[in-house]
Amino acid sequence: xxxxxxxxxxxxxxxxxxxxxxxxxxxxxxxxxxxxxxxxxxxxxxxxxxxxxxxxxxxxxxxxxxxxxxxxxxxxxxxxxxxxxxxxxxxxxxxxxxxxxxxxxxxxxxxxxxxxxxxxxxx
Numbered sequence: 001x002x003x004x005x006x007x008x009x010x011x012x013x014x015x016x017x018x019x020x021x022x023x024x025x026x027x028x029x030x031x032x033x034x035x036x037x038x039x040x041x042x043x044x045x046x047x048x049x050x051x052x053x054x055x056x057x058x059x060x061x062x063x064x065x066x067x068x069x070x071x072x073x074x075x076x077x078x079x080x081x082x083x084x085x086x087x088x089x090x091x092x093x094x095x096x097x098x099x100x101x102x103x104x105x106x107x108x109x110x111x112x113x114x115x116x117x118x119x120x121x122x123x
Contacts, residue, residue, distance in 0.1 A: 001119065006066070006123075009120060012062065013059045013066070016055045017063075020055040021056060024049060024056070027048035030048070030051075030052070034097075035098065035101035036096065036097050071120045072120070078120060081113060085109040086110045088109075
């Protein structure tokens, strides 16, 4: 179980780093994949950059916690950060995105993050 807990945590953290990179360097496609398309050349550019910085920072923080503070600290971090994809679910639904994206991507991600937290607490 320990290997599974650490592997899932690292994969989730790296995925956040990837999302951050994508929102910073490919903001249009990243926004479309998020479920609420936005034109990075218009008023949304700054917000897409903020999302990129947020996601990338969460991923790096998770990796740092896991490496230097251990599984329990990472578990608490995962538990708290699960609020983000739950909020993203609501955001997509409130802004015209599809239920498939809201629940299939964001809500499902929140559940996987909670599973990761549970596995880390069990280590």
